[in-house]
Amino acid sequence: MHVRRVISVASFSLVLALSVGGLSYAQSKELAERLGYPANAKLLIIHADDLGLAHSVDQASFAALEQKAVSSASIMVPCPWLSEVAAYAKAHPQADLGLHLTLTSEWKTYRWGPVASRDQVRGLLDPMGYLWPDVPPVVENASAEEVEREIRAQVDEAIRAGIKPTHLDSHMGTLFANPAFFAAYVKVAHEYGVPFFAPRVPNAPKEVLALAEKNGFLLDGFAMAGEQLTPEGWQAFYAGVLRSLKPGVTELIVHLGHDDAELQAIAVDHPAYGSAWRQRDFDVMTSPEFKKALEENHITLIGWNDLKKLL
Amino acid sequence: MHVRRVISVASFSLVLALSVGGLSYAQSKELAERLGYPANAKLLIIHADDLGLAHSVDQASFAALEQKAVSSASIMVPCPWLSEVAAYAKAHPQADLGLHLTLTSEWKTYRWGPVASRDQVRGLLDPMGYLWPDVPPVVENASAEEVEREIRAQVDEAIRAGIKPTHLDSHMGTLFANPAFFAAYVKVAHEYGVPFFAPRVPNAPKEVLALAEKNGFLLDGFAMAGEQLTPEGWQAFYAGVLRSLKPGVTELIVHLGHDDAELQAIAVDHPAYGSAWRQRDFDVMTSPEFKKALEENHITLIGWNDLKKLL
Numbered sequence: 001m002h003v004r005r006v007i008s009v010a011s012f013s014l015v016l017a018l019s020v021g022g023l024s025y026a027q028s029k030e031l032a033e034r035l036g037y038p039a040n041a042k043l044l045i046i047h048a049d050d051l052g053l054a055h056s057v058d059q060a061s062f063a064a065l066e067q068k069a070v071s072s073a074s075i076m077v078p079c080p081w082l083s084e085v086a087a088y089a090k091a092h093p094q095a096d097l098g099l100h101l102t103l104t105s106e107w108k109t110y111r112w113g114p115v116a117s118r119d120q121v122r123g124l125l126d127p128m129g130y131l132w133p134d135v136p137p138v139v140e141n142a143s144a145e146e147v148e149r150e151i152r153a154q155v156d157e158a159i160r161a162g163i164k165p166t167h168l169d170s171h172m173g174t175l176f177a178n179p180a181f182f183a184a185y186v187k188v189a190h191e192y193g194v195p196f197f198a199p200r201v202p203n204a205p206k207e208v209l210a211l212a213e214k215n216g217f218l219l220d221g222f223a224m225a226g227e228q229l230t231p232e233g234w235q236a237f238y239a240g241v242l243r244s245l246k247p248g249v250t251e252l253i254v255h256l257g258h259d260d261a262e263l264q265a266i267a268v269d270h271p272a273y274g275s276a277w278r279q280r281d282f283d284v285m286t287s288p289e290f291k292k293a294l295e296e297n298h299i300t301l302i303g304w305n306d307l308k309k310l311l
Numbered sequence: 312m313h314v315r316r317v318i319s320v321a322s323f324s325l326v327l328a329l330s331v332g333g334l335s336y337a338q339s340k341e342l343a344e345r346l347g348y349p350a351n352a353k354l355l356i357i358h359a360d361d362l363g364l365a366h367s368v369d370q371a372s373f374a375a376l377e378q379k380a381v382s383s384a385s386i387m388v389p390c391p392w393l394s395e396v397a398a399y400a401k402a403h404p405q406a407d408l409g410l411h412l413t414l415t416s417e418w419k420t421y422r423w424g425p426v427a428s429r430d431q432v433r434g435l436l437d438p439m440g441y442l443w444p445d446v447p448p449v450v451e452n453a454s455a456e457e458v459e460r461e462i463r464a465q466v467d468e469a470i471r472a473g474i475k476p477t478h479l480d481s482h483m484g485t486l487f488a489n490p491a492f493f494a495a496y497v498k499v500a501h502e503y504g505v506p507f508f509a510p511r512v513p514n515a516p517k518e519v520l521a522l523a524e525k526n527g528f529l530l531d532g533f534a535m536a537g538e539q540l541t542p543e544g545w546q547a548f549y550a551g552v553l554r555s556l557k558p559g560v561t562e563l564i565v566h567l568g569h570d571d572a573e574l575q576a577i578a579v580d581h582p583a584y585g586s587a588w589r590q591r592d593f594d595v596m597t598s599p600e601f602k603k604a605l606e607e608n609h610i611t612l613i614g615w616n617d618l619k620k621l622l
Contacts, residue, residue, distance in 0.1 A: 055420070055576040080391045084420035084576065109366070109395035115440065118428035128471060129426065160439060262573035265366040265395065 031220060031249045034310055035302065042299045045219070045251040046285065048073040049100055049171070052082045054110075056263040056275075060256040060282045062088055065095055069285045070254065071301040074100035074169055077154040078112045078131065086161035096303035098167035098194075099158050101151045101185070103138050103174040105131040110266045116153040121146045135174050144180035151175070151188050167304035169197035176201055183208040190214055195307050197251070215311050220248025225255075225281070227272040234280045235289070242293045249302065256282045342531060342560045345621055346613065353610045356530070356562040357596065359384035360411055360482070363393045365421075367574040367586075371567040371593045373399055376406055380596045381565065382612040385411035385480050388465040389423045389442065397472035407614035409478035409505075410469050412462045412496070414449050414485040416442040421577045427464040432457045446485050455491035462486070462499050478615035480508035487512055494519040501525055506618050508562070526622050531559025536566075536592070538583040545591045546600070553604045560613065567593045 032041045048061045048070045058081055064070040075085050075097055089097055103124060105111045111130040114121050118129055123142035125131065132138050138147075158165055168189050170176060175185040182201040189196040190211045198216035223241045225234075241252060257263045257278030267274030284290055294301070343352045359372045359381045369392055375381040386396050386408055400408050414435060416422045422441040425432050429440055434453035436442065443449050449458075469476055479500050481487060486496040493512040500507040501522045509527035534552045536545075552563060568574045568589030578585030595601055605612070 055573050059572070059576075080421050080423060083422050087420065109398065110391050111394050112391060113424065117430040119430055120428075128468065157439065258572070260572055261370070261569070262366050262571075265370075 031217070032247060035249070035306055037300070040247040042245050042247055042297065043249045043302045044245065044294075044299050045072050045249065045302055045304065046070040047251050047253050048256045049253055050074075050076055050255060051097070051100070052076040052079040052085045054079075054257065054263055054266055055081055055084065056260050057081075057255075057257045057278065058084050058088070060258050060278065064256055064282065064285055065092070067286055068301070069291075070256070072096040072098065072166070072303040072305075074098040074167070075158065075163065075165075076100050076102045076171060077158050078102050078105075078115050080112065082157075082161060086158075086163055089161075089163045093164075096166050096305045097163060098169060098304055099154060099163075099165045100169055100171045101154055101175060102171040103131055103142070103147065103150065104134060104172050106133050106172065107266050107268075107270070109268055114150050114153070115157045116150045121150050124150055135172055135177050138174050139177050139181075142181075144184050147175070147181050148184035148188060151185065155188060155192055155194075165192075165194050166308055167195045167197065173199075179204045179208070186212045186216065189216070193311065195304055195311060217249075217307050219251050221246060221250040222253065223250065224253040225277075231276070231280060234284055238284050238290060239293055242290075242297045242299060245297060245299055249307075254281045254285055256285065258282065342528070343558060346560070346617055348611070351558040353556045353558055353608065354560045354613045355556065355605075355610050356383050356560065356613055356615065357381040358562050358564050359567045360564055361385075361387055361566060362408070362411070363387040363390040363396045365390075365568065365574055365577055366392055366395065367571050368392075368566075368568045368589065369395050369399070371569050371589065375567055375593065375596055376403070378597055379612070380602075381567070383407040383409065383477070383614040383616075385409040385478070386469065386474065386476075387411050387413045387482060388469050389413050389416075389426050391423065393468075393472060397469075397474055400472075400474045404475075407477050407616045408474060409480060409615055410465060410474075410476045411480055411482045412465055412486060413482040414442055414453070414458065414461065415445060415483050417444050417483065418577050418579075418581070420579055425461050425464070426468045427461045432461050435461055446483055446488050449485050450488050450492075453492075455495050458486070458492050459495035459499060462496065466499060466503055466505075476503075476505055477619055478506045478508065484510075490515045490519070497523045497527065500527070504622065506615055506622060528560075528618050530562050532557060532561040533564065534561065535564040536588075542587070542591060545595055549595050549601060550604055553601075553608045553610060556608060556610055560618075565592045565596055567596065569593065 032043055033039050037043060048064060050057050051061050051073050052075045061073050065073060077099060089095060113130050114124055118125060123146045175181045176199050179201050182204055186208050195215050195217055198212055198218045225237055229237055255273050255278050257275060259275045259279035263275035271277065343354055344350050348354060359375060361368050362372050362384050363386045372384050376384060388410060400406060424441050425435055429436060434457045486492045487510050490512050493515055497519050506526050506528055509523055509529050536548055540548055566584050566589045568586060570586045570590035574586040
């Protein structure tokens with residue numbers, strides 16, 4: 001694992017559990033140099049999460065990818081709109097699309113089940129046979145074998161759909177929530193030879209860390225809008241991320257969508273990371289002001305496909 | 312089975328395969344009399360198909376149910392929006408909601424799998440693990456045991472979600488496409504004591520017909536807009552259905568939705584029963600003109616919950 005700074009699972013999970021936001025940085029600039037940039041280069045992956053979740057999310061994310069407003073994105077394979085994303089991937093073979101490995105189905109009105117056969121992943125399922133709505137019941141009920149079976153099924157399903165994933169990461173950080181899940185993630189990523197987003201997981205066995213060194217990337221920093229961000233604070237938050245960006249590779253995770261009837265219904269009763277939230281992210285990412293701020297701060301956008309070349 | 316007129320599977324499947332439309336009628340008025348109406352009463356179930364398919368479909372169907380523009384509807388249990396429909400059903404316990412037993416996943420961008428564990432219903436699945444996109448591959452690949460397992464799982468799942476189905480019918484008529492599938496349908500409907508929409512299926516074994524007599528209803532007529540209907544012909548088609556309605560119980564099957572981004576994306580490349588189509592159905596069903604025509608033609612709306620009382 002290309003570890004630059006220890007981000008504890010606890011704080012990382014908090015970020016991915018959508019309760020805090022901000023930046024965290026490593027000291028070393030090694031990754032930038034390995035990518036062929038000067039040690040002080042400010043490299044940024046702007047990463048759209050949750051493709052496949054909804055048509056609204058797909059359309060906003062495709063538009064942002066087309067405009068190079070985001071440089072990478074990842075796909076939720078068990079979600080209903082996978083075929084729409086697969087068609088986009090086939091039509092845009094250069095698009096930097098990874099898999100947002102998904103072990104939760106967290107909305108109220110709109111649910112999905114596993115890709116694996118239900119009988120083989122019972123611990124991943126709520127009483128309705130959908131994936132659990134949050135991370136804690138996954139940790140409580142699922143075995144590492146079930147987790148491995150399901151994420152392997154998701155990678156296989158994506159490949160079957162014609163997608164060539166540039167990287168793997170974990171929806172809501174579920175795979176970083178315990179060392180055995182993390183080991184399954186590292187094992188699958190290693191077998192398929194795909195780079196993966198890697199936080200340092202405490203108590204992970206040495207052999208897992210050894211495997212992770214082969215194709216795991218712990219970036220120099222990451223940033224994501226936190227649950228407490230108010231609509232008025234949107235532009236200032238993102239302007240601040242760019243202004244304070246440190247040298248090295250940072251990932252900025254965004255959630256894009258159009259604030260329309262479909263997305264409003266999916267995110268009902270959940271303003272954080274909801275419909276208007278995703279529209280605001282889309283509006284800022286595609287704004288001329290944001291583009292100008294990237295230039296003014298001498299920031300270069302890169303993707304996971306650049307990291308993949310280092311393997 | 313309360314058989315009034317033999318509708319062959321061939322012609323019935325053609326209707327449900329969305330290639331023809333119109334009316335077919337039985338001679339007897341027995342069902343109307345059993346419901347407590349005069350023999351010459353014109354009784355109509357206006358039935359909205361496909362609840363659960365999409366938020367757009369749900370919202371239009373809920374609105375039409377609220378306005379009593381439709382008198383009954385049925386739910387696609389494997390579809391992503393089941394939870395939205397279940398919440399509606401709980402909030403509206405008098406709503407006449409049946410199950411639109413679903414063995415196909417027919418759209419391009421947006422797919423769903425079975426409710427049963429995939430390993431137990433392999434013959435129902437396409438290579439991606441979704442339900443087949445059309446009826447012929449289901450008939451070719453699925454066994455009657457797999458069909459029974461899946462429809463039983465769908466009824467159980469609906470009950471688990473808090474839905475008390477008033478009736479069962481078959482999405483795209485798949486369950487009427489061969490006698491063994493029909494036998495599974497009759498068996499499950501009988502076990503759960505739920506009325507079901509029943510065409511006469513040639514070569515169905517006598518014991519199946521005996522079971523079907525207990526709670527199957529072959530209505531006196533049914534009508535559905537056919538694929539060839541042009542937008543200009545919409546109002547005239549439905550006005551004609553009402554004008555020429557014969558005495559007895561007729562079911563008018565409609566497909567409601569709002570012509571919005573979500574539904575346009577689901578029905579991409581498929582104008583028949585697509586997004587604008589469903590908006591037209593919604594517009595006519597909720598129009599004052601249609602309501603007036605119901606009155607002028609002395610038509611009484613009934614639901615499957617009325618038929619259920621006859622069991």
